[in-house]
Every structure is written in C-alpha cells, then in structure tokens.
Amino acid sequence: MAEIINVIVAFVVIIFIFRWATSGSNTxxxxxxxxxxxxxxxxxxxxxxxxxxxxxxxxxxxxxxxxxxxxxxxxxxxxxxxxxxxxxxxxxxxxxxxxxxRPRSPANTNNAPVLLKAKENLIERFDLQHLVDANTEPIPDSEIGGRSVWEDTPEKREASLKERKAKMILAARQRMLAAQKNET
Incomplete structure (x- = not known):
C-alpha cells in the first residue's frame, strides 16, 4: 500500500515537473x-x-x-x-x-516628425514670391482653378497643374489682403 502511494506521489511530481519544463515562454x-x-x-x-x-x-x-x-x-x-x-x-x-x-507623410518613410518652419506660408512653400512681386492686378475668377486641357505629356500636365495651383494660391492671397483691407 505504501508503494502505491509513493508511485502516485512520484507520478504527480513528474507531471508538475513536466508542465513546468514545457511551459517555455510565459510571455x-x-x-x-x-x-x-x-x-x-x-x-x-x-x-x-x-x-x-x-x-x-x-x-x-x-x-x-x-x-x-x-x-x-x-x-x-x-x-x-x-x-x-x-x-x-x-x-x-x-x-x-x-x-x-505624429505627422506622417509618404515622403517621410522613417516616420520621424516632419519639422516645418514656424512661419512658413504657401507663398514660401511653393516658391511663388517672384509671382507676388510681379503680379499686382487681381486674377479674374474665370482663370482661377478652371478647367484645364488634357496635355499630351506628363511634364506638360504637371506644369499645367503647377500653374493652376499658383493661380489659386495667389487669388486666395489677394482675397485675404482685400478682406484685411476691408476690416481696417
């Protein structure tokens, strides 16, 4: 009878040791x-x-x-x-x-924060200062971001898009200056 109890205790101890050894990584x-x-x-x-x-x-x-x-x-x-x-x-x-x-952009592949100059505006960002200095007359609404013609080459399409974007930025700037002028 004592031998059966010893066998049962040994069996239980072996099971606990086996479970402990095979538990591996608890994480x-x-x-x-x-x-x-x-x-x-x-x-x-x-x-x-x-x-x-x-x-x-x-x-x-x-x-x-x-x-x-x-x-x-x-x-x-x-x-x-x-x-x-x-x-x-x-x-x-x-x-x-x-x-x-954090700010992410497709060009920012390492997901580092994008640092912009504190007072950067659209004129500086798109390098339109030469157009601001040269163009003082208002841009008619019909020319602002209107329909464009589908160009033959990607380079011409890109140039057309840049031109339309510049006109939209300059027109928005003119409207902002006019609104500021009216407030004062």
Missing part, C-alpha cells in the same frame, strides 16, 4: 491569453508599408490587425473593403504601449 501564453488570439510577428517594415499607404489609420489599429492576421495583404484588403480598422481593445495596451501621434 507568448500571456499575450495569447490577454489578446484572445496568438499574436503573429509584426515587423516595423510591415507597419511602415501600411501606414504609408493609409496615413489616416492610427498605428495602433494597424499593429493590432497585423498581430491578428500577420499579413500586410490581408490588413490592406480589410482597410480597402471597410475603410477602417477596428480599434484595439484595452487589453492590447497592457502589452503594447500607446503609439504617440
């Missing part, structure tokens, strides 16, 4: 228990790819969906089909710190 189990699914590996490149395609989608939403799917294609399709991604649940923020909101 994976904790992450899976916390999120409700086993998270996939997500690289910064995957996050950057989707955030550059859809800069209006928050990074936390993108990371949460990538953790679930593990695929840039599936996450992209979900955004295209629905127009948004679900916000992560509160348990997500226990494992992943909240991403600070």
């Amino acid at each position: 994976d189990r904790t992450a899976a228990d916390t999120l409700g699914f086993r998270p996939k590996n997500v690289s910064q490149e995957m996050l950057d790819t989707i955030s550059n395609m859809f800069p209006d989608i928050p990074l936390d939403n993108i990371r949460y969906d990538l953790l679930r799917t593990g695929s840039v294609e599936l996450t992209t399709n979900r955004i295209l089909e629905r127009g948004y991604l679900d916000a992560p649940p509160p348990s997500y923020y226990q494992l992943y710190s909240r991403e600070p909101t």
